[in-house]
Amino acid sequence: MTHILRIDASARRAGSVSRDLTDQIITQMGAATVTTRDLATGIPLLEEAWIGANFTPADQRTPEQAATLALSDTLVAEIKAADTLVIGVPIYNFGVPAALKAWVDQVARAGVTFQYSETGPKGLLEGKRAVLVIASGGTESGSDIDFATNYMRHVLGFIGITAIDVVTADRLMVDADAAMKTAQDQIGALAA
Template identity: 45%
Template sequence: MKILQVNSSARSNGHSIRLADELVARLQASNPGAERVLRDLTRDPHPMLDEATLGALFTPAEQRTPEQAAAVARNDALIAELQSADVLVLGAPMYNFGVSAQLKNWLDAIARAGTTFRYTANGPEGLLKNKKVYVVLTRGGIYRDQPSDSQVPYLRTMLGFLGMTDVEFIYAEGLNMGPDAEKQGLAAAQAQIESVLA
């Protein structure tokens, strides 16, 4: 088993990172020999999608400048990393009701027509199939199943579009609502991790 862990917290020791680490450790304990590949988007941020990168992606490979080739190669590396993974663990803290800019940049980089999805006569088809996905959500307030939760619908849609439909969301909420609420939110997430991996 190959596990790709993607951390997207702006904090180097954020709750989402610690919970994702715990989830991966449990996966490795129950799957001896499982390999973890860590992609830390805070320590190694991926550039945002801009006009230059779009231009590079739409330029035939043999016509790309060295700068364009380098931009495409950065995205290629992320895609290859994900393609080779059996399990994806995403650490996804909520910032201003959405995912972090770091995670959005990563998602923009891995979504490539003809490589991770394609358009067919029957509509789009995701090409990153047969992967188990765990998304560790950390939030300061309580948003689960509320209209204000834009993270889960967005991530479910985006991951599903790319072919990843077996998605488990782990919730750690109320983390900024006082010490007791924080403790309770983290305990609930840990219990959920234990439950989904049982």
């Protein structure tokens, strides 16, 4: 059975290209289970209490520290339960939306989703697939001014997810028809 974790990072619910394309991908994949995490509802930023709780060994955390990490634990559990992540990534001001960066901060945890070794960091969430749905008004995906696509590839690889497909609907304000045709072609080429 396929379990997809859908992550929507667009602040727009209606008229969002990344959400619409994500819908299409999930329909095409025909997953048995889809868990949705809508980041537009808000993800807390890291603060001092979170850092302190995260770096306290789990068996020594106070009830307050455990409560501070509860959302992070839930977000990590969602990734662990999924076979595939489908992440809608609109490019805002050349990078990822702040809510998506906050999600990354909540899930990139030493000893939980990655660990350090003599040879460097090693991701602990191997054997999963990710599909990034990149949408932008003017930024060309993969260009020198696209700080979102490679960032997301790197972050996912850092936590062990290296099988990554990218669907792009970029430069929508320049040529929407061409951008959407490219995205449709890429969706059609995705193996379920």
